[in-house]
Amino acid sequence: MKHDGVLSPKSEPLAARKASRAWKGSGWLTFLLAALVLFPVGLLWALRSPGRIRLPSKVPVYPKSDKTAFQRLPIGASATNRATRITNVQILDFDKDGLNDILVCDGARSSVILYRQTSRGLFEERVLGSNLQVPAHAAVVDINQDGKPDVAVAVLGRIFPSDELVGSVVVLENKGDWHFVPHVILDDVRRVADVQPGDFNGDGKVDLAVAVFGYARGEVLWLENKGNWHFEQHQLLSKPGIIHVPVGDLDGDGRPDIAAVVSQDEEEVWAFENLGKGQFKSHQLCFNHNFDVGSAGLVMADLNKDGRLDLLLPQGDNLEDPYTWPQPYHGCVWLENLGNWQFRPKQIANFGGTYAAAVGDIDGDGDLDVVLISMTNDWGDLSHPSVVWLENDGHQNFTPHTVDSFPAGLVTVACGDLNGDGEADIVAGGLSLPPNIEYRVQRVTAWLSQPSRK
Amino acid sequence: MSLWQKILLGLLVLELAAAAAIGLKRNQVLRLPEVNWALLEEPLAKEIQAQEAALALEPRSVAPWLELGETYFSFGLFPQAEYCFEQVDKREPADPAYLYVWGLSLGRMGETTASRKKYQRLLEVLAADPSQNKSLVDLCWYRIGEDYLREQNAPEAEKALWQAAAIPRARYLLTRVLTRTGRAAEALTILEELDRQFPPTIDVNLMRSWAEEILGHREAAIAFDERTLRTGKPLGFSDPFYRSVELRRARMGSIAWYNQSLELENQGRLEEALNLCARSLQATWTEDKAFQLAKLHLKLKHFKEAIALIEDSITRVGASARALDLIGVASVGLGDHARAQKAWEQATLIEDTPDLRRKLAELARQRGDQESARWHFGLEKFNEGKKAFLTNDLQAALPQFQAAVENSPQHLLSWFYLAETFRFLGDKAGAERAYRESLRLDPFFGRSLVGLDRLANK
Numbered sequence: 001m002k003h004d005g006v007l008s009p010k011s012e013p014l015a016a017r018k019a020s021r022a023w024k025g026s027g028w029l030t031f032l033l034a035a036l037v038l039f040p041v042g043l044l045w046a047l048r049s050p051g052r053i054r055l056p057s058k059v060p061v062y063p064k065s066d067k068t069a070f071q072r073l074p075i076g077a078s079a080t081n082r083a084t085r086i087t088n089v090q091i092l093d094f095d096k097d098g099l100n101d102i103l104v105c106d107g108a109r110s111s112v113i114l115y116r117q118t119s120r121g122l123f124e125e126r127v128l129g130s131n132l133q134v135p136a137h138a139a140v141v142d143i144n145q146d147g148k149p150d151v152a153v154a155v156l157g158r159i160f161p162s163d164e165l166v167g168s169v170v171v172l173e174n175k176g177d178w179h180f181v182p183h184v185i186l187d188d189v190r191r192v193a194d195v196q197p198g199d200f201n202g203d204g205k206v207d208l209a210v211a212v213f214g215y216a217r218g219e220v221l222w223l224e225n226k227g228n229w230h231f232e233q234h235q236l237l238s239k240p241g242i243i244h245v246p247v248g249d250l251d252g253d254g255r256p257d258i259a260a261v262v263s264q265d266e267e268e269v270w271a272f273e274n275l276g277k278g279q280f281k282s283h284q285l286c287f288n289h290n291f292d293v294g295s296a297g298l299v300m301a302d303l304n305k306d307g308r309l310d311l312l313l314p315q316g317d318n319l320e321d322p323y324t325w326p327q328p329y330h331g332c333v334w335l336e337n338l339g340n341w342q343f344r345p346k347q348i349a350n351f352g353g354t355y356a357a358a359v360g361d362i363d364g365d366g367d368l369d370v371v372l373i374s375m376t377n378d379w380g381d382l383s384h385p386s387v388v389w390l391e392n393d394g395h396q397n398f399t400p401h402t403v404d405s406f407p408a409g410l411v412t413v414a415c416g417d418l419n420g421d422g423e424a425d426i427v428a429g430g431l432s433l434p435p436n437i438e439y440r441v442q443r444v445t446a447w448l449s450q451p452s453r454k
Numbered sequence: 455m456s457l458w459q460k461i462l463l464g465l466l467v468l469e470l471a472a473a474a475a476i477g478l479k480r481n482q483v484l485r486l487p488e489v490n491w492a493l494l495e496e497p498l499a500k501e502i503q504a505q506e507a508a509l510a511l512e513p514r515s516v517a518p519w520l521e522l523g524e525t526y527f528s529f530g531l532f533p534q535a536e537y538c539f540e541q542v543d544k545r546e547p548a549d550p551a552y553l554y555v556w557g558l559s560l561g562r563m564g565e566t567t568a569s570r571k572k573y574q575r576l577l578e579v580l581a582a583d584p585s586q587n588k589s590l591v592d593l594c595w596y597r598i599g600e601d602y603l604r605e606q607n608a609p610e611a612e613k614a615l616w617q618a619a620a621i622p623r624a625r626y627l628l629t630r631v632l633t634r635t636g637r638a639a640e641a642l643t644i645l646e647e648l649d650r651q652f653p654p655t656i657d658v659n660l661m662r663s664w665a666e667e668i669l670g671h672r673e674a675a676i677a678f679d680e681r682t683l684r685t686g687k688p689l690g691f692s693d694p695f696y697r698s699v700e701l702r703r704a705r706m707g708s709i710a711w712y713n714q715s716l717e718l719e720n721q722g723r724l725e726e727a728l729n730l731c732a733r734s735l736q737a738t739w740t741e742d743k744a745f746q747l748a749k750l751h752l753k754l755k756h757f758k759e760a761i762a763l764i765e766d767s768i769t770r771v772g773a774s775a776r777a778l779d780l781i782g783v784a785s786v787g788l789g790d791h792a793r794a795q796k797a798w799e800q801a802t803l804i805e806d807t808p809d810l811r812r813k814l815a816e817l818a819r820q821r822g823d824q825e826s827a828r829w830h831f832g833l834e835k836f837n838e839g840k841k842a843f844l845t846n847d848l849q850a851a852l853p854q855f856q857a858a859v860e861n862s863p864q865h866l867l868s869w870f871y872l873a874e875t876f877r878f879l880g881d882k883a884g885a886e887r888a889y890r891e892s893l894r895l896d897p898f899f900g901r902s903l904v905g906l907d908r909l910a911n912k
Contacts, residue, residue: 033462036462036465036466036469039473040469051485052485052486052487052488053485053486053487053537054487054488055487055488055533057533058563058565081766082769082770083770083771085771085772107771108770108771108772110772110773131773131800133773133774133804134772157804157805158774163686164805166804166805216656216660216682217660217682217683224898224900226898230896230898231898232899232903233899233900233901238660238663238679238682240660265630266630287634289603289606289607289608289611289631290603290604290605290606291600291604291627291630292603292604293604323528323530324530325530325532325562325564326564327563327564328564329604379490379493380490434738434741434742435703435709435738435740436493437493437494439492439493
């Protein structure tokens with residue numbers, strides 16, 4: 001009973017006090033009964049399966065940038081009954097219509113495919129060449145100088161490591177109206193991973209630099225264009241696992257030089273100084289004692305804009321065993337060209353399973369940023385990124401930012417402006433090999449810069 | 455307190471006692487690490503889960519933890535494997551060999567300092583044991599050397615690799631360090647010994663070529679480099695633990711059914727083999743499984759089924775010489791010789807073999823096309839010769855190439871390989887003649903020009 005705000009038992013009438021006692025007696029009983037019933041229920045709940053231990057991940061995860069955002073866009077159709085084996089992507093304006101297209105080498109389809117941008121954001125598929133056993137790289141160049149772009153294709157022959165003589169270089173001669181005629185200009189060689197054009201002997205004809213990857217043995221070749229689809233083969237280096245042979249004027253003498261990355265346990269970078277008239281002088285630019293570092297490519301770009309071409313070395317191929325794991329030393333090395341054939345290596349990022357790098361101004365601030373993709377990360381954890389970009393502060397100090405964690409298993413990346421906003425977008429291709437099942441992989445994916453971030 | 459209340463209270467006390475007992479027991483309940491099963495095919499995931507269930511029955515034993523750890527390791531679940539090895543370690547097993555596997559597991563995650571510590575701990579244990587396992591000691595030093603190389607610590611790597619010198623691959627890695635640190639001559643001594651022990655391997659001859667080049671011995675460098683063109687053999691490395699990993703991979707998941715299918719095929723039990731292979735393929739598609747199933751269909755004369763499987767494989771991963779070869783064989787089974795010819799001709803463009811040429815020659819003979827038959831016969835001989843050449847069996851290669859140029863005189867590579875064979879056999883005149891014939895077919899054939907140049911400079 002309430003009385004002036006004070007509860008006084010003494011002021012309760014007798015009937016009420018009896019009722020209260022009765023309630024107290026039955027309350028004990030209720031409590032005990034409830035305890036008897038609820039306790040085992042609680043115990044069972046507490047004894048439910050203990051669950052698994054979530055092991056702390058030691059793989060670094062980078063935050064997304066607050067200055068940039070990307071819209072993910074799948075390119076081309078994916079078929080469930082087809083393996084994902086994209087080996088190379090490039091962004092270029094193939095048909096010179098002012099819209100950038102995407103050139104793709106597809107190992108599963110044995111084809112070189114152009115995703116032609118017909119209007120902003122719309123792509124139509126054009127197969128430029130087929131029956132190419134695992135095309136690893138395609139270079140667009142007018143080889144016969146008829147005004148139409150031809151396509152030189154590095155053909156691996158086999159996707160799995162092998163020293164068999166199954167590689168070749170095929171040029172798809174552009175006859176116009178999307179009709180291409182193949183010319184085999186090099187065969188009876190080990191697996192060919194890259195081909196790049198350049199007039200190396202200064203005779204006005206387009207020659208080709210070739211990376212013969214092989215397996216335990218490979219080589220760097222240059223093919224001298226003798227006209228009429230005849231090429232004379234010259235060897236520059238005999239080393240295993242040559243992946244890329246980017247071409248550019250490294251010493252500023254006006255002649256195209258050739259760089260090459262050696263993988264397969266050797267892990268070296270070489271350059272071939274063009275002395276003119278088809279003569280080259282070789283320079284070993286660097287080597288790594290870490291046989292396991294997994295050099296995965298070589299990109300030529302003037303990263304610090306000092307007028308000298310530098311080299312970017314993505315490292316993270318660890319396919320020696322089918323079950324892989326990101327390593328702390330994986331990432332990207334910038335080989336700064338100091339002139340006089342001196343290159344200073346600097347690790348600019350650590351990123352597990354790095355398989356390719358591309359250069360572009362991602363944030364539109366005028367300096368060159370770097371994009372890295374990962375093939376072999378800890379994909380069991382969905383937070384681990386597959387694409388990162390390294391923001392350049394203008395002084396070549398790089399801050400990594402996650403672009404995306406999907407799709408996984410990426411092996412090739414390119415930068416270029418796809419949506420016409422003046423900033424670099426990203427395209428990447430995925431590859432999956434047995435015994436791994438296809439998990440979170442996708443053929444070709446683009447990440448477009450968002451207009452909202454301007 | 456009423457009787458009822460007393461009874462209820464008594465029951466409650468009993469419950470509390472039971473809970474306490476269960477709580478004590480619960481401290482020993484097994485907790486396993488989280489696994490993202492989506493990374494693995496279903497049959498394999500189920501088998502691993504069965505191993506986990508077996509472990510739950512005896513969580514205090516070492517063996518099931520080690521077994522599960524090695525299984526996790528074998529299928530790329532390295533953090534989970536490490537967790538198991540920690541459990542093994544807590545149980546202090548008598549056999550310290552688990553430390554080696556633990557070290558490997560840490561190494562696979564790039565934790566080289568931690569992995570080295572495991573090997574060093576194992577070395578200490580083995581040193582205290584007079585009946586120490588010498589090969590395990592060598593392996594530990596080898597792995598320590600590898601870890602130092604991963605850290606780019608060449609001096610420490612060198613020390614460790616010397617300790618593991620009984621392992622040929624360790625000596626090879628040593629020569630790699632030596633050639634890169636200005637000691638090519640020292641490397642050559644080791645390489646010569648390796649070449650004597652394991653002739654002829656690509657790796658050793660290549661390294662010899664580079665070492666000779668560094669020392670300015672250009673001719674020797676070329677000679678060793680050319681040797682690598684006539685061998686496909688790498689310098690092997692055998693690690694008993696990795697062999698067990700490979701065995702585990704072969705016997706778990708759907709690949710086990712595929713391997714069993716191969717055994718059944720060898721026993722002539724084709725129908726059973728076919729069913730098991732089909733089951734394996736259905737669980738996870740791979741090119742090897744599809745080919746094996748197609749081969750079994752061929753053996754059972756199910757030609758259409760074989761063709762359907764191969765066509766599906768070509769859609770999935772593209773054509774290969776062996777895929778097209780099987781289509782050719784099945785087409786012949788169906789009496790479709792034109793299709794067989796097309797498939798085999800396409801296969802030769804991908805990877806030419808004597809067998810494909812033999813079949814094409816036979817088809818040409820059957821349709822009365824003697825010219826084609828002769829051409830294919832010539833290329834059959836060329837491919838036979840090349841097989842012998844690539845294993846440095848020059849005496850066997852020579853008559854094959856001679857037959858090749860006789861039957862296919864327009865085949866440039868037959869002349870080139872004939873010339874190379876003559877050159878390596880010391881027949882300068884024969885070599886020059888053959889090089890010139892190849893250059894008649896293509897005056898810009900660079901390899902022949904180089905061959906002639908080397909001939910002139912010898």
